[in-house]
Amino acid sequence: MNLFSVVSSGNLEQCHPYLQEVAIRVLEIINIAVDCGHRPQVDQEKAVREGKSKVHYPHSAHNSCPSLAFDLRPWLPQLGVNIYNTFDPKVAAIWGQLAGVVIAVGNEVAKTRAEWKRFSIIWGSDWNGDRNVLDTNFLDYGHFEVKIGGAHGNG
Ligand SMILES: [Zn+2]
Numbered sequence: 001m002n003l004f005s006v007v008s009s010g011n012l013e014q015c016h017p018y019l020q021e022v023a024i025r026v027l028e029i030i031n032i033a034v035d036c037g038h039r040p041q042v043d044q045e046k047a048v049r050e051g052k053s054k055v056h057y058p059h060s061a062h063n064s065c066p067s068l069a070f071d072l073r074p075w076l077p078q079l080g081v082n083i084y085n086t087f088d089p090k091v092a093a094i095w096g097q098l099a100g101v102v103i104a105v106g107n108e109v110a111k112t113r114a115e116w117k118r119f120s121i122i123w124g125s126d127w128n129g130d131r132n133v134l135d136t137n138f139l140d141y142g143h144f145e146v147k148i149g150g151a152h153g154n155g
Helices: 006-013 017-027 039-050 080-084 089-110
Strands: 030-036 067-076 119-123 143-146
Touching: 006 017, 006 030, 006 080, 017 030, 017 039, 017 067, 080 089, 080 143, 089 119, 089 143
Parallel strands: none
Antiparallel strands: 030 067, 067 143, 119 143
16 A cells, blocks of 8 residues: 655645545555645745746746645656656656546546536646647646646646
């Protein structure tokens, strides 16, 4: 049985209950870490400086309380920091596999509560949610955010 670390649990607690439910169900399928939930202003501007986000505070889905985004990471300790070496096709495949599971689980969780029925998951490598990553110019493999009806952000 996969379990969240204390850090992952703390990050997940900052997220919208829908995202919490999604992460709990994803964890039953793929071992994951939750690297970021809510991102306050100082951290958002740092993320922009480091090229990890394209939008200034408060325009990221991470900036709301509860957070409408989380950054997940496949928990594969044998890979270490190489999990970010997406030039390795196996590593890129690992991220794509995670994204497919998160999106599918997101659709299932949306059916469990009336107030979530318009919710779905936008992946940070498919910002327009058209299920075609070939038209994406900013790949943020671990980023997932709630799409409510039509609105979604950019990091
Ligand atoms: Zn993110």
